[in-house]
Amino acid sequence: MKNPYYNGPKSDHFxxxxxxxxxxxxxxxxxxxxxxxxxxxxxxxxxxxxSEFDGxxxxxxxxxxxxxxTLIGHATFLIQINGLNIVTDPVWSQxxxxxxxxxxxxxxxxxxxxxxxxxxxxxxxxxxxxDHLDIVTLDMxxxxxxxxxxxxxxxxxxxxxxxxxxxxxxxxxxxxxSISNKTRIHIEPCHHWxxxxxxxxxxxxxxxxVIETPDMKVYHVGDTGFHSxxxxxxxxxxxxxxxxxxxxxxxxxxxxxxxxxxxDPDEAVDGFKLCKAKxxxxxxxxxxxxxxxxIEEPKHALTKALGKKDVIEDRFLAMTPGQVWRV
Numbered sequence: 649m650k651n652p653y654y655n656g657p658k659s660d661h662f663x664x665x666x667x668x669x670x671x672x673x674x675x676x677x678x679x680x681x682x683x684x685x686x687x688x689x690x691x692x693x694x695x696x697x698x699s700e701f702d703g704x705x706x707x708x709x710x711x712x713x714x715x716x717x718t719l720i721g722h723a724t725f726l727i728q729i730n731g732l733n734i735v736t737d738p739v740w741s742q743x744x745x746x747x748x749x750x751x752x753x754x755x756x757x758x759x760x761x762x763x764x765x766x767x768x769x770x771x772x773x774x775x776x777x778x779d780h781l782d783i784v785t786l787d788m789x790x791x792x793x794x795x796x797x798x799x800x801x802x803x804x805x806x807x808x809x810x811x812x813x814x815x816x817x818x819x820x821x822x823x824x825x826s827i828s829n830k831t832r833i834h835i836e837p838c839h840h841w842x843x844x845x846x847x848x849x850x851x852x853x854x855x856x857x858v859i860e861t862p863d864m865k866v867y868h869v870g871d872t873g874f875h876s877x878x879x880x881x882x883x884x885x886x887x888x889x890x891x892x893x894x895x896x897x898x899x900x901x902x903x904x905x906x907x908x909x910x911x912d913p914d915e916a917v918d919g920f921k922l923c924k925a926k927x928x929x930x931x932x933x934x935x936x937x938x939x940x941x942x943i944e945e946p947k948h949a950l951t952k953a954l955g956k957k958d959v960i961e962d963r964f965l966a967m968t969p970g971q972v973w974r975v
Contacts, residue, residue, distance in 0.1 A: 649847055649848075650665075651665050651666070651802075651851045652848060652851065653801075653802035653805040653806060653848070653851050653852045654801050654802035654805065654851065654852060654853070659820070661821065661853075662801075662853075665851070666849070666850040666851055667801075667841075667842070667850045667851070667854070668850060669839050669840070669873075669875065671878075672873070672875050673839075673873060673875070673908035674841070674908060675841045675850075675908050675909055676905050676908065678846070680905060681905075683905075684902065684905045688905075688940055689940070690937070690939075690940045691940055691941060691943070691945075693755060693937045693942075693943045694755060694943065695755060697755045697756050698756050698757070699759060699968040699970050699971070700968070701759055701968060701969065701971045701972070702756070702759060702969060702970050703759075703760075703761070703970060704718060704759050704760050704764075704970035704971075705764045706726055706728065706760060706764070706765070706766055706972075707728065707766070709733070709766065710728035710729065710731070711731050712730075713730075713863035713864065714974070714975060715727075715728070715729050715864060715866070715891070715892070715975040716972055716973070716974050717866075717892070717894070717929060717972070717973045717974075718760060718970070718971070719929070719967040719968065719969055719970065719971050720735075720739075720740070720758045720759050720969060721739070721754070721758050721759055721935040721969040722737075722739060722744075722779060722931065722932060722936055723736060723774070723779065723780055723871070723896070723931055723932050724736060724737055724738050724739050724740075724758070725868070725894060725929075725931070726760060726765065726766075727859065727866065727868070728766075729831070729859060729861060729864065730829045730830075730861040730863070731829050732769045732770065732827075732829055732831060733767060733768050733769050733770075734768070734769065734770045734771070734772060734859065735765075735768050735770075735771050735789070736771075736772045736773075736857075736868055736870065737779075737780040737870050738782065738786060738789060739779065739780070739782040739785055740758050740762045740782075740785045741782050741784050741785055742754050744777075744778040744779035744782065746778060746844070746845070751778070752779065752937055752938055753936070754935055754936060755934075756934070756935055756969050757969070758969060759968075759969030759970025759971065767793050768789055768793045768795045769796070769827075770795055770796050770797075770798060770827060770833070771786070771789065771795050771796070771797040771798070772798055772799075772833070772857050772868060773798065773799035773803055773807075774800075774855055774856065774868075774869075774871065775803065775840060775842045775852070775853070775854035775855065775870060775871065776803050776842045776844050776852045776854075777842065777843070777871070778844070779938065780870050780871065781803065781806065781807075781844075783807070783811065786807060786811060786814070787811050790811050790813065790814050790815075794815060795815070796815045796817060796827070797815065797816045798816075798817045798818075798819070798825060798833050798857075799816065799818055799819075800818065800819060800820065800821070800852070800853035800854060800855035801818055801819070801820055801852065801853040802818075802842075802851060802852030802853055803818065803853070804816040804818040805852075806844065806852060819835045820835065820853070821835055821836060821837045821853070821855060822835065822836075823835045829861070830861065830862055831859065831860065831861050832859075832860040833858070834857060834859075834860065835855045835856075835857060836857065836858055836867075836879070836882075836883060836886075837879050838855060838872035839872050839873040839878075839879060839908075839909075840854040840871045840872055840873065840909055841854065841908075841909060842854050854870075854871070856868060856869040856872065856879070856883075858883070858887055858890075860887070864891045864892075864975075865890045865891055865892075866891060866892045867883060867887070867890050867892065867893045867895075868894040869893075869896060870932075871896055871899075871909065871910060872895070872896065872909075873907060873908050873909050873910060873911055874907075874911040874918065877918055877919060880918075880922035880923040883923045884922065884923045884924045889925075889926070890923055890925035890926065891925070891926050891927070891975065892925060892926065892927050892928070892929065892973075892975075893919075893920055893923055893925035893927070893928045893929075894928070894929045894931060895911075895916050895920065895929075895930065895931075896910065896911065896916065896930070896931055896932035897911075897912075897913045897916045897930035897931070897932060897933055897946045897947075897949075897950050898910075898930075898931075898932045898934065898939075898941070898946040899932055899933070899941075900913075901939050901940040901941040901945075902939075902940055906939060910932075910939070912946075912949065913930070913946055913949040913952075913953050914949065914953040916928075916950065916953070916964075917950070917953040917954055917957050917959060917964065918957070920959070920963075920964055921957065921959065927963050927965075928963065928964040928965070929964075929965055929967050929973055930947075930950055930964065930965065930966040930967060931967055933946035933966065934947070934968060946966065947966040950964065950966050951966075
């Protein structure tokens with residue numbers, strides 16, 4: 649099948665048709681997926697798991713060298729930095745699925761109501777899985793604020809198939825874009841894959857981002873496998889001291905199936921130490937049940953890993969919807 653999203657030259661992570669993780673673990677096959685779904689037992693999640701921070705109303709702007717980061721839920725953050733409002737992988741929908749009536753359902757409301765969201769200037773879209781690229785929410789944002797969407801190769805095609813007037817900037821790993829207020833957005837590697845259906849696996853690229861201002865550097869990863877820590881080491885070598893790393897800690901069980909695509913809390917702490925960030929925020933847990941672990945296990949496992957690896961707990965927080973982290 650021809651790639652429907654991207655046509656470009658071969659590279660160390662694109663073979664002319666599909667993208668791949670250089671020297672990495674490729675995702676398991678559909679046969680393994682069926683084995684996981686029908687032979688593994690999934691923990692029972694509660695129908696409602698409301699955060700104590702539910703209903704947060706953010707500031708309209710955060711100016712100067714201050715930083716405020718608010719978790720909306722799952723991988724959706726509001727990052728207020730250098731006078732800009734940036735949202736990552738925006739999902740306000742009730743389900744993350746190609747169908748509105750079936751698929752993983754939200755067990756807590758968004759930490760910030762959509763109507764309480766300040767005007768969004770930029771959207772960072774890491775990849776095309778439904779829990780990260782939600783067309784319904786993107787359409788709402790484009791109609792309300794017309795933000796600039798920054799995303800890796802191929803995802804622009806997916807967005808514009810439905811939202812034809814969306815303002816999308818697309819780039820490859822290593823590309824950097826200068827945006828407002830002397831801020832730069834770097835598109836960086838992570839260890840993952842992509843798909844919107846059963847025929848388009850890895851035909852659009854996945855990525856992490858570094859937000860660089862004159863005063864701060866924030867590293868955001870939507871999804872990643874640990875990949876021996878390679879990408880974390882490379883980020884530190886390229887960018888130096890990071891003020892904040894926003895990294896996933898959930899959707900990791902069972903390990904035989906998920907290791908290639910989702911790191912666990914123990915690996916997340918290793919990654920935090922390797923990239924040498926001052927602080928870290930953990931996400932991608934407690935909102936949509938995608939995998940087998942109990943709902944609060946990622947938070948508890950993170951606390952255990954921090955103690956085992958001699959990291960002060962306050963340096964790496966497992967965020968819950970509506971919670972705000974400030975500098």
